[in-house]
Amino acid sequence: MTPVDAGGLQELATRALMGDQGAVADLLEAVRRRVHRYCRARLGRLPGADQAAEDAAQEVCIAVLTALPRYKDTGRPFEAFVYRIAANKVADAQRAAYRTPVPTDEVPDTVSDEPGPEQLALDAFDAETVGRLLDHLPAKLREIITLRVGAGLSAEETGKSLDMTAGAVRVAQHRAMQRLRKIAMDDASLRVSS
Structure with missing residues (x-):
């Protein structure tokens, strides 16, 4: 499949809204490619960034597919709709990464004299x-x-x-x-x- 520009993305979204299943598949592929790059850029510093970006991109695709029937063309690019969803999914991934416990080999027996936060x-x-x-x-x-x-x-x-x-x-x-x-x-x- 050839890369789709922003205008092509809008056209695919319109066709997908009209029930064209081929357009839905093409739209999701184009969205996945774009948001995967976006997610990798935003999550690059997290541990396990590649997997986190892949997971976030998949979550974005699912959210776009779920929200597509409710999408209304208000004159703004479909791409803005997609990136708003992607920003929310990236924020979710970042929050999850910060809450993930960091495993240690052993629990210390004494209080650490290292500086605290x-x-x-x-x-x-x-x-x-x-x-x-x-x-x-x-x-x-x-x-x-x-x-x-x-x-x-x-x-x-x-x-x-x-x-x-x-x-x-x-x-x-x-x-x-x-x-x-x-x-x-x-x-x-x-x-x-x-």
Whole structure:
């Protein structure tokens, strides 16, 4: 079967509504091909994404077939009708994936000291804020702060990496930190509201 464009999809839907069984089969094949690509794109990050996309595309086809007798041509493309159904089925698949328990090999006997969801969210916020702050610095100062604070290198090690003296690294780091402090105080979006 050759690929069907949006106008062809509308024509197939009209013929299917009139009872043409061949048009129903062609319509479902065209819908399946389109929504499968859509579902794969939307569900690609989930575990088992290929199977989830296949299942969602099948659910869309069933829903389109079920809703077809009630479909009214209101001047909007049939494709919009299909993608509205597909968006709902993808959302259902995403919700189901998030609710699926994650199996573990063993249940721990002690409380985990790993950061919980709240701490991970705070860490992500802090990292994003630091990234926005560092964007205000020239490349050389940003590199010094990254090596000294982020990587934990000494002033001597940073100086060797950047072909500077350890003293020059310390002075540049101090100036960069002063500039970052001033930017953070002046920019309300970089402060955490209490």
